[in-house]
Amino acid sequence: MDIMLFMARLSRQLLVAAALLSALPSHAELTIKVTRGSDQPTVIAVVPFVGRGVQVDTDVAAIVQADLQRSGLFNPIERAQMLSMPAAKADVYYRDWRLLGADYLVIGEFNETASGKLQLTFSLFSVLGQREMWSHQVTGSRTQLRDMAHLASDKIYQQITGLRGIFSTRVAYVNAYMEGGQMLYRLLVADVDGARERLLLESRQPIMSPAWSSDGKEIAYVSFETGRPAIFRQNLATAARQQLTDFAGLNSAPAWSPDGTKMALALSKDGNPELYLLDLDSGQLDRLTRHFAIDTEPTWTPDGRQLLFTSDRGGTPQIYRLELASKKVQRITWQGTYNARPSLAPDGRTLALIHRRDSHYRIAALDLVTERIIELTDTALDESPTVAPNGAMLMYATKQDDSGVLAAVSLDAGVKYLLPAQRGDVREPAWSPFPR
Amino acid sequence: MAQPLATAIKLRRQIARFGDSLAVAVLLSLALHAGVVALFFIHSQRPPERTVVTPPSIRASLVELSPKAAPAAPEVKTQRRTPPPAVRPAVSAQVVPATVKAAPQRDDDRSAERRQLLAAAAANGAATPLQAVEGGDEQAASYIAAIAALLAEQWSRPPSARLGMSAKVRIITVPTGRVVGISVIDSSGSEPFDRSVQLAIERVGQFDIIAELYRRDPALYERQFRQLEILFTPEDLRL
Known part of the structure; x- marks a missing residue:
């Protein structure tokens, strides 16, 4: 019994000693703080997808690669540089991709489903972590390969960046050119990469x-087809259209409310351009502003409670905020002699606008909280900014070789790309919401 | 005869009385010694890890490191690239004394190769622009700044990153500066953010600056740099 006691005491002492010993190295651990980053594009390799028992003519991997590159956040590895083109996880040699400096690797394969559709299974690998991170499937018919590619890009983008991808969204714009000695105007909708253009109105x-x-199902626009400006709405799927306004004077700048029930507009029926709110169900019109200056270009805050708009009531065009409940107006831009054409990002905080400083017009992003302005473009010819639904990019109209083209710029990554040029001018882009 | 016997009995009784506490003391001291020896043992187990670094992965990290303007990087890079046989005669002849001075106790290893490595590394260390201030804390501070700069250079924040977000990770290094363990101990709550942090460390992969620190001050390395806590919190973002 003495011995038992002795052993018990001994083991207790040993435990204390062990605890003391193990505590020794940890006391001096220090914390390093990293507060900056370089934000280099992520290097990603998208290996050509293979067909397992199916022939797929569209190069879907190439579309994915181009999508990711256009976002400005990715720097894809050229196919010619790839040391191997694995089609399955077992064929992935991380060393090959480390050598190329890749952070991520995407592989994928097509299969045919029982119902005759194509199913793309794709996987994302962490090259440095040497593991498969995630895998996903998209299914579609042979005519939907481009949709499948954009969907895959969306998913990959979201996995890595934490933001929803915008590759499946679309853009509406106006194309105008001379034909037979007369101007022809066309309202078009295309994928954000400019592909699959569709005519809505000529x-x-x-x-x-x-x-x-x-909801991304309708587009409102101003058309002069009746001899004077009028606002129409048109369903994309059915092409059904409805004329919403036919007032004397200016009928312009329609902006759909986030809940889809109302539309903000600028009308000059009472003298000079003022903002109005149109209830789309009842047709009831509610006047919002009352000022001898011009009030126009309304845009909604995401909560649907406020409008941001352009007004020259202060002497120069500036952006103002209107609270719908109280109709109280407050000026929000104070830098520069010209700020107009507001387009609010979905975070309700980043406002894209046309900004003039030192007699140069630029597209800029204004942080409504810090009031900091970042200039995104530097030519005087840029207009009509429209922010992507994920807030990471914006599109605008610019000039190239004397004709109007569309360009996109990332808000943070500093990357620009031009959409394919068209006959004549392309202007007034409007970025669609996310597809539902 | 009775006298010595009585003494012996008394002694035995004393031993019996104090027996257990004495045994405790002896055992405790034994345990402590064993612990210290174990520390040495644990330490001497590390060098193989150091030398085991396979050529392919070294080359891979070089590709990533090439655009950097990191202090000490270029020299060490070329050295690591050079096959050991070529380096061995020249460098060991010149710099072995310096190595012994820098790490007299740790160099108990019979591995000649390790000695060569250290010698080669010390030769490079001498040429680095980093001016470490004498005295522990200031010296540590300069290394910390250099490590933070290396990480900042490799850190690409996802567009979903915002001011005020933070993630804390613990990394474990070996004396070559190689990172052998990364664990997120305080998540930002955003998976892409946490992953960007991990990727930044993986992109660095090997902190030559830590290897240099080890050569100059192994004790400081053991005390503060074998395990490091790193807090990533962006302060230069737009939002």
Whole structure:
């Protein structure tokens, strides 16, 4: 019993000693703080997808690669540089990709489902972590390969960046050119990479200010087809259209409310351009501003409670905020002699606008909280900014070789790309909401 | 005869009385010694890890490191690239004394190769621009700044990163500066953010600056740099 006691005491003592010993190295651990980053594009390799028992003619991996590159956040590895092109996880040699400096690797394969559809299974690998991170499947018919590619890009983008991808979204714009000695105006919708353009409306009279409904199913626009400006709404799937306004004077700048029930507009029926709110169900019109200056270009805050708009009531065009409940107006831009054409990012905080400083017009992003302005473009020819639904990019109209083209710029990554040029001018882009 | 016997009995009784506490003391001291020896043992187990670094992965990290303007990087890079046989005669002849001075106790290893490595590394260390101040804390501070700069250079924040977000990770290094363990001890709550942090460390992969620190002050390395806590919190973002 003495011995038992002795052993018990001994083991207790040993435990204390062990605890003391193990505590020794940890006391001096120090913390290093990293507060900056370089934000280099992520290097990603998208290996050509293979067909397992199916022939797929579209190079889907190439579309994914181009999508990711256009976002500005990725720097894809050229196919010619790839040391191997694995089609399955077992064929992935991380060393090959480390040598190329890749951070991530994407592989994928097509299979045919029982119902005859194509199924793309793709996987994302961490090269440095040497592991498969994630795998996903998209299914579609042979005519939907481009949709499948954009969907895959969306998913990969979201996995890595934490933001929803915008590759499946679309853009509406106006194209105008001379034909037979007369101007021809066309309202078009295309993928954000410019592919698969679709005609919505063609007119010998001007078409302006396309605006998406919040569900992405309709577009409102101004058309002069009746001889004077009028606002129409048009369903994309059915092409059914409805004329919403036919007032004397200016009918312009439609902006759909986030809940889709109302539309903010600028009308000059009472003298000079003022903001109005149109209830789309009842047709009831509510006047919002009352000022001898011009009030126009309304845009909604995501909560649907406020409008941001352009007004020259202060002497120069500036952006103002209107609270719908109280109709109280407050000026929000104070830098520069010209700020107009507001387009608010979905975070409700980043405001894209046309900004003039030192007699140069630029597209800029204003942080509504810090009031800091970042200039995103540097030519005087840029107009009509429209922010992507994930807030990471914006599109605008610019000039190239004397004709209007569309360009996109990332808000943070400092990357620009031009959409394919068209005959004549392309102007007034409107970025669609996320597809539902 | 009775006298010595009585003494012996008394002694035995005393031993019996104090027996257990004495045994405790002896055992405790034994345990402590064993612990210290174990520390040495643990330490001397590390060198193989150091030398085991396979050529392919070294080359891979070089590709990533090449655009850097990191202090000490270029020299060490070329050295690591050079096959050991070529380096061995020249460098060991010149710099072995310096190595012995820098790490007299740790160099108990019979591995000649390790000695060569250290010698080669010390030769490079001498040429680095980093001016470490004498005295522990200031010296540590300069290394900390250099490590933070290396990480900042490799850190690409996802566009979902915002001011005020932070993630804390613990990394474990070996004396070559190689990172052998990364664990997130305080998540930002955003998986892409945490992953970007991990990727930044993986992109660095090998902190030559830590290897240099080890050569100059192994004790400081053991005390503060074998395990490091790193807090990533962006302060230069737009939002």
